[in-house]
Amino acid sequence: MSAPLRLVLFDVDGTLVDSQGSIVHAMTTSFQAASVPVPTREVILSIVGLSLPHAIARLVPDQTSSVQNDLVEGYKEAYHAHRLDLGAASSPLYPGAREAIEALHAVPEVLLGVATGKSQRGLDALIEVHGLERYFVTRQVADHHPSKPHPSMVQAALAETGVEPDCAVMVGDTSYDMDMAAAAGVRGIGVAWGYHDRSALTSATCMIETFDQLPTALAGIWN
Incomplete structure (x- = not known):
């Protein structure tokens, strides 16, 4: 059998x-571009594993949906650019x-x-x-x-x-x-x-x- x-x-x-270096870099870049205070590294890593919109919503629950959407898109762009720059090393x-x-x-x-x-x-x-x-x-x-x-x-x-x-x-x-x-x-x-x-x-x-x-x-x- x-x-x-x-x-x-x-x-x-x-x-x-x-991927923590890329994740923290992309979050930092996105939050700075939106003029939103950047969460600590520890807080950012605590939401890894959640889908990105849920992760952002958990990081900044008091921000408007428009700001949260901007942070999501900013993260995607920054992460993609970082991956292109570093390749497998990212x-x-x-x-x-x-x-x-x-x-x-x-x-x-x-x-x-x-x-x-x-x-x-x-x-x-x-x-x-x-x-x-x-x-x-x-x-x-x-x-x-x-x-x-x-x-x-x-x-x-x-x-x-x-x-x-x-x-x-x-x-x-x-x-x-x-x-x-x-x-x-x-x-x-x-x-x-x-x-x-x-x-x-x-x-x-x-x-x-x-x-x-x-x-x-x-x-x-x-x-």
Whole structure:
């Protein structure tokens, strides 16, 4: 009897790539252009993972919708320009990320996907610059779904791949990732190197400190 299909979904920012420099730069540029006080680095990183309009609304709830929209558009422009300037260096892969992706991809019954607050344009550009085009069979982005922690992204990935929830895992660095997984009936693996303190990842099934601990974590969940 063949093994059941498995699905490993990855968050992107703070999980696969360290994009905090680009995120903070783009937020700072956008807020300065709109003459709005710039949030601290810690506050900016606390909203990473949310879809951009939700992130901006959480950062400046007292601003008008017009100002919030200006901040969203300003962020997009600044982030895109920064990515063009720096290429892959704007969002480097975390140590062990590529090796983990390649090892899982080599297992016939394991499918890989991403569920991210990034836009389609942003995700496609990142995947291309790192040469990861062939690995992810499902790519869920903010353009097509409610913001995390709504379960829509995970539900769509399950539907696209035909994988049952108990055979799927979400790997991420924020409470939004873990809460999204729980809402979709999927186990969550929290990573300790991202943008939320591990104490915030209360919905995680388990935590890993480095990517080389991922196979053991997956085995513990599935076996």
